Amino acid sequence: MSRQRATVTVTADLVILTIRAGQLCVLTVERGNEPFVGLPALPGGFLRGDESLEETACRELAEESGLDATSLYLQQVGVYSAPDRDPRSPRVITCAYLAIAPNLPLPQAGSDARAARWTTVADARQEQLAFDHGRILADAVELARDQLQFRTLAPSFCRHEFTIAELREVYEVVWGVELDKPNFHRKVTESPEFIVPTGRKRSTGNGRPAALYRAGRAAELAPPMMRPRRPALQQARRPLTVKIRE
Amino acid sequence: MSRQRATVTVTADLVILTIRAGQLCVLTVERGNEPFVGLPALPGGFLRGDESLEETACRELAEESGLDATSLYLQQVGVYSAPDRDPRSPRVITCAYLAIAPNLPLPQAGSDARAARWTTVADARQEQLAFDHGRILADAVELARDQLQFRTLAPSFCRHEFTIAELREVYEVVWGVELDKPNFHRKVTESPEFIVPTGRKRSTGNGRPAALYRAGRAAELAPPMMRPRRPALQQARRPLTVKIRE
DNA sequence: GCAATAGTGTCTCTAAGACAGTATCAC
DNA sequence: GTGATACTGTCTTAGAGACACTATTGC
Numbered sequence: 437m438s439r440q441r442a443t444v445t446v447t448a449d450l451v452i453l454t455i456r457a458g459q460l461c462v463l464t465v466e467r468g469n470e471p472f473v474g475l476p477a478l479p480g481g482f483l484r485g486d487e488s489l490e491e492t493a494c495r496e497l498a499e500e501s502g503l504d505a506t507s508l509y510l511q512q513v514g515v516y517s518a519p520d521r522d523p524r525s526p527r528v529i530t531c532a533y534l535a536i537a538p539n540l541p542l543p544q545a546g547s548d549a550r551a552a553r554w555t556t557v558a559d560a561r562q563e564q565l566a567f568d569h570g571r572i573l574a575d576a577v578e579l580a581r582d583q584l585q586f587r588t589l590a591p592s593f594c595r596h597e598f599t600i601a602e603l604r605e606v607y608e609v610v611w612g613v614e615l616d617k618p619n620f621h622r623k624v625t626e627s628p629e630f631i632v633p634t635g636r637k638r639s640t641g642n643g644r645p646a647a648l649y650r651a652g653r654a655a656e657l658a659p660p661m662m663r664p665r666r667p668a669l670q671q672a673r674r675p676l677t678v679k680i681r682e
Numbered sequence: 683m684s685r686q687r688a689t690v691t692v693t694a695d696l697v698i699l700t701i702r703a704g705q706l707c708v709l710t711v712e713r714g715n716e717p718f719v720g721l722p723a724l725p726g727g728f729l730r731g732d733e734s735l736e737e738t739a740c741r742e743l744a745e746e747s748g749l750d751a752t753s754l755y756l757q758q759v760g761v762y763s764a765p766d767r768d769p770r771s772p773r774v775i776t777c778a779y780l781a782i783a784p785n786l787p788l789p790q791a792g793s794d795a796r797a798a799r800w801t802t803v804a805d806a807r808q809e810q811l812a813f814d815h816g817r818i819l820a821d822a823v824e825l826a827r828d829q830l831q832f833r834t835l836a837p838s839f840c841r842h843e844f845t846i847a848e849l850r851e852v853y854e855v856v857w858g859v860e861l862d863k864p865n866f867h868r869k870v871t872e873s874p875e876f877i878v879p880t881g882r883k884r885s886t887g888n889g890r891p892a893a894l895y896r897a898g899r900a901a902e903l904a905p906p907m908m909r910p911r912r913p914a915l916q917q918a919r920r921p922l923t924v925k926i927r928e
Numbered sequence: 929g930c931a932a933t934a935g936t937g938t939c940t941c942t943a944a945g946a947c948a949g950t951a952t953c954a955c
Numbered sequence: 956g957t958g959a960t961a962c963t964g965t966c967t968t969a970g971a972g973a974c975a976c977t978a979t980t981g982c
Contacts, residue, residue: 441691441728446763446775482687485773489763514758515777517692517735527731529692531761601934619972621935643933644979658911662971665904847961865945867962889960890952908944 447530448492449480449569451513451576452501454537455593455609459556462573463501463542464565466551471523472566478573479552480530493533500552501542509536509592511583513576521568530567534576536592577610584610585660588630591651597634599646600624613664623661629654693776694738695726695815697759697822698747700783701839705802706855708819709747709788710811712797717769718812724819725798726776739779746798747788755782755838757829759822767814776813780822782838823856830856831906834876837897843880845892846870859910869907875900 452463464476479500483492490512494505513532522528542552555563557577565573583589584607591598593606604620607613624630629652639645698709710722725746729738736758740751759778768774788798801809803823811819829835830853837844839852850866853859870876875898885891 439730439732442731443689443772444692444729445687446690446692483690483763484685485688486685486765488765489761489775512760515735515761517729517777519732519734526689529735531763599934616972616974617933618935618937618974623971625935639980640933641981643931643981644935646934659908659970660906664972845961862945862947863960864947864962864964869944871962885953886960887954889954889958890962892961905943910945 442527444527444529446483446489447480447528448483448489448496449478449530449532449572450493450497450500450535451478451532451573452497452503452535452537453557453577453580453593454539454554455606456539456554458605458609459558460577460609461554462557462560463552464555464560465500465553467566475566476555476560476563477566478532478569489531490533493531493535497535501537503535503537503540505535509589510534511579513572513579516568516572518568530572532572532576534579536580536589538593538595581610581663585663586657588651588654588657591631597636597638597648597650599638599648600631601646603631603649607661611663615664627654627657627659627661628652630657688773690773690775692729692735693726693774694729694735694742695724695776695778695818696739696743696746696781697724697778697819698743698749698781698783699803699823699826699839700785700800701852701855702785702800704851704855705804706823707800708803708806709798710801710806711746711799713812721812722801722806722809723812724778724815735777736779739777739781743781747783749781749783749786751781755835756780757825759818759825762814762818764814776818778818778822780825782826782835784839784841827856827909831909832903834897834900834903837877843882843884843894843896845884845894846877847892849877849895853907857909861910873900873903873905873907874898876903 450463454461454463463479465479467473467475467477479496481492481496481499483489487495490510493510497503497505497508497510511534513534515529515531517529519527521530542554557573560573561570564570580589590603590606593610594602600621601617603624604615604617607620608615631649632652634648634650636648637645638648696709700707700709709725711725713719713721713723725742727738727742727745729735733741736756739756743749743751743754743756757780759780761775761777763775765773767776788800803819806819807816810816826835836849836852839856840848846867847863849870850861850863853866854861877895878898880894880896882894883891884894
């Protein structure tokens with residue numbers, strides 16, 4: 437048996453990330469069935485006979501979160517196929533998808549909404565998640581961190597029109613760093629086709645109103661948005677110029 | 683039926699890349715069974731009941747190419763699950779893996795070696811491949827191209843000890859560009875933990891012998907090896923300094 | 929006016945690219 | 956010596972980062 441072709445069922449699981457109140461958050465659902473009943477899990481569902489896994493992911497995205505997958509960033513993270521990852525038989529393997537959403541309210545009265553809620557990624561990594569969803573979450577967050585450097589997914593975290601401060605918050609929250617405001621502004625406005633000005637402005641009540649932008653057509657960021665290096669590396673260098681006090 | 687959980691079988695397919703005679707090559711096998719009998723295909727095989735897909739990939743790698751997967755770069759490319767990708771029933775989905783190999787001779791008398799051969803990627807992309815293997819090949823090559831920038835997979839194309847010229851050839855062949863020899867030399871020797879000198883030299887008969895290196899411990903290239911930009915982008919800029927003819 | 933946020937100018941430093949020049953081999 | 960390949964030095968320039976400075980709002 438084990439030396440033969442295995443017959444399996446396949447699920448698509450979703451890591452839906454957003455930013456709420458300055459925190460990177462992930463959508464979790466409470467499991468209503470065995471196995472792992474009662475534990476938080478990533479939303480997902482079974483592949484049907486007439487669809488691809490991308491279609492499964494989009495369908496589940498709509499059912500579980502009410503979000504429209506066609507307007508969302510959606511990307512495959514990878515397959516998880518360890519033989520003991522799911523106690524059910526026949527065995528279940530899963531394909532994880534990363535989805536990026538703006539901060540939208542969840543439809544709590546949804547058809548399939550079994551206690552869906554936003555959890556901060558920091559909290560979710562402390563908790564015990566069902567199956568290998570802890571590992572999947574870690575991989576997806578790492579993928580998002582990497583992709584922010586080279587691809588134009590940052591605007592996917594924002595609403596249709598956004599300010600440069602909001603875009604900067606995406607990088608700061610996902611990377612857990614602080615970025616220089618003036619340099620970030622210059623960098624993103626000069627990056628070809630990354631963001632395009634709409635001509636409108638938005639006032640937050642305090643200070644000068646910020647210009648509004650939309651996502652541009654570029655898929656890649658060239659040159660990339662460099663993630664600040666670990667201070668460990670800079671520590672190795674000596675300062676070349678020394679300020680002289682008179 | 684189609685609205686229910688689908689029962690599927692799963693394969694792991696391998697895109698094994700190497701460089702031979704200055705050309706990027708991929709290992710293909712001629713299909714001996716229906717469907718697509720006689721057409722070239724990527725090597726691969728079915729997931730067994732007691733293994734993960736990574737284990738399937740390693741097993742097939744050993745069987746089809748005689749290469750030892752433990753010493754090879756192996757990475758998931760993605761899942762291909764379109765309902766009509768395989769005419770068999772129950773349906774078959776596949777997970778593709780990218781493997782990088784040095785230029786080694788293939789064991790032609792292998793147990794499972796059904797007409798395995800190296801094909802240039804350029805040729806393979808012209809031919810009709812079985813299933814959706816043309817698409818898989820394209821995705822894997824694109825992944826390899828991207829990863830060369832940020833990860834230390836280039837030495838995987840070389841034998842255990844290699845010269846900097848051999849390492850440079852990897853980049854030039856995979857990217858299809860020419861790189862400046864002096865600048866490349868400086869870049870890779872100064873990149874921390876990318877390559878380490880062995881102290882030995884190798885003479886090619888012509889010219890000064892080259893120092894030999896091994897792969898270092900780093901997994902990431904920091905700063906990245908930047909891929910030369912399209913000339914199209916530079917065309918958009920005006921030269922800021924103009925040479926004056928007297 | 930002041931506080932607050934948005935955005936610009938400018939300097940410094942790193943690192944990439946161009947390319948001249950030097951080193952070490954076979955013959 | 957010549958020819959070939961390996962490697963180093965140096966100049967130029969693009970781009971990242973630091974940070975002073977200006978602009979535009981609410982009050």
